[in-house]
Amino acid sequence: MTADSRPTRAERMGRLPYTRKHTRVLVGSGMGWALDAMDVGLISFVGLAIATQWDLTPTQQSWLLSIGFVGMAIGATAGGMLADRFGRRTVFAATLVVYGLATGASALVTGLAVLLLLRFVVGLGLGAELPVASTLVSELSPTRIRGRLVVILESFWALGWILAALIGFLVVPRSDNGWRWAFAVGLIPAIYATVIRWRLPESPLFLERRGRTEEAETVVRSFEISAGVPHEESRPLPPTPPKRTGELWSPAYRVRTAGIWIVWFCVNFSYYGAFIWLPTLLYSQGFDLVRSFGYTLIITLAQLPGYAVAAFLVEVWGRRATLATFLVGSAIAATAFGLSGAVWQILLAGCALSFFNLGAWGALYAVTPEIYPTTVRGAGAGAAAGFGRLASIAAPLLVPVVLAAWSSSALFALFGVAFVIGAAAAYLLLPEQAGERLDPT
Numbered sequence: 001m002t003a004d005s006r007p008t009r010a011e012r013m014g015r016l017p018y019t020r021k022h023t024r025v026l027v028g029s030g031m032g033w034a035l036d037a038m039d040v041g042l043i044s045f046v047g048l049a050i051a052t053q054w055d056l057t058p059t060q061q062s063w064l065l066s067i068g069f070v071g072m073a074i075g076a077t078a079g080g081m082l083a084d085r086f087g088r089r090t091v092f093a094a095t096l097v098v099y100g101l102a103t104g105a106s107a108l109v110t111g112l113a114v115l116l117l118l119r120f121v122v123g124l125g126l127g128a129e130l131p132v133a134s135t136l137v138s139e140l141s142p143t144r145i146r147g148r149l150v151v152i153l154e155s156f157w158a159l160g161w162i163l164a165a166l167i168g169f170l171v172v173p174r175s176d177n178g179w180r181w182a183f184a185v186g187l188i189p190a191i192y193a194t195v196i197r198w199r200l201p202e203s204p205l206f207l208e209r210r211g212r213t214e215e216a217e218t219v220v221r222s223f224e225i226s227a228g229v230p231h232e233e234s235r236p237l238p239p240t241p242p243k244r245t246g247e248l249w250s251p252a253y254r255v256r257t258a259g260i261w262i263v264w265f266c267v268n269f270s271y272y273g274a275f276i277w278l279p280t281l282l283y284s285q286g287f288d289l290v291r292s293f294g295y296t297l298i299i300t301l302a303q304l305p306g307y308a309v310a311a312f313l314v315e316v317w318g319r320r321a322t323l324a325t326f327l328v329g330s331a332i333a334a335t336a337f338g339l340s341g342a343v344w345q346i347l348l349a350g351c352a353l354s355f356f357n358l359g360a361w362g363a364l365y366a367v368t369p370e371i372y373p374t375t376v377r378g379a380g381a382g383a384a385a386g387f388g389r390l391a392s393i394a395a396p397l398l399v400p401v402v403l404a405a406w407s408s409s410a411l412f413a414l415f416g417v418a419f420v421i422g423a424a425a426a427y428l429l430l431p432e433q434a435g436e437r438l439d440p441t
Helices: 009-014 020-054 058-086 088-106 112-140 143-170 178-184 187-199 204-209 213-227 245-249 254-275 278-284 289-301 303-313 319-339 343-367 374-405 408-429
Strands: none
Touching: 009 204, 009 213, 020 058, 020 088, 020 112, 020 143, 020 178, 020 187, 020 213, 020 278, 020 289, 058 088, 058 112, 058 374, 088 112, 088 178, 088 187, 112 143, 112 204, 112 343, 112 374, 143 289, 143 303, 143 343, 204 213, 204 374, 245 254, 245 374, 254 319, 254 343, 254 374, 254 408, 278 289, 289 303, 289 343, 303 319, 303 343, 319 343, 319 408, 343 408, 374 408
16 A cells, blocks of 8 residues: 555544444543533523522623623633644643633532623633634544544533433522522532543543544554454655634634524624523513523423534534524524414424524534644634534523513514524535535545
């Protein structure tokens, strides 16, 4: 075999069958992802309890819900760049420690100012972790099911949010200190992080581009052994330092960067505007604390089938069509939710919104790391997520303003418009990467 015909390590990884080692990567990363979702979800339940107990104004409650997203915007951008420089696995583990300890410490606060500071630190860790985890799974997955595995990874978000809803329903309303016990659960990620660093493999694509070819070969060979595939020699790729974030706006990437940033912004705006405020919106319609939390739990359960359908369709329809379709479905469901009055209408429209919105999230996380090369993949995914987090900061702050000036139907119509804009950007501006190798050259 000549040097030119030998496969690259990325090609060797991409054509492997699915193995138990892939399962360990998926579950190991997914557990961290679920704990992230649990933390983000908890604030929507805890925030209502604290607002009631501490007699917070709507503006103060808005900042309690939004301050974590300020940290997430910074953390996502910085985390992506750090992952391109120091490795996906290392950054992933470090972020779990940061937000786990800060969440646990939140259980001890006695005032709003300290709680806001800790929620900001939590956001730094969460923001850095999410795009890094999806990049790692994408780079370790077989090409033919790469998108599906990233959607499955994202589906762990639903498990975490469901866990948050259960804690909100079963723990938070039971006593004045229920919200403190909910925060104390956040210590779990810190414990989990002590083992995650050693159990997940580093991305061989990252290792090779950083000149660590022996380590890269060890990782690839371990997956080949797991699959029972004969050893092959690789065509070496020259070490390439990580590129600056400005490369994302070079002529080669500017259209896709604009597209992915628009989609991230629109999805964040509508998702967090709706779901972070959902228990409070139900409470304001006359449902008591327990019933509003219970209805939110039911609506949250619809996220799981949304992920399942998206995981199937991203490899059948492709990333763009799946993402755009689920965003259009989200727009219709959001509009219907705003017009709902009866309980059955609220639950039906809410479940539809959960189904389509979280399916869209899965497709979005699948396509984001695929559209950039290894040298800027972490930075690209992190920058898109960071820009999107600006919308997640603004949306919870905007909700009480829109409700005071107009109505909940106008609010959810606004969310629907954002979903439609995101769908158009996804379909018109993003490249289709289904079945394409990562770093084909």
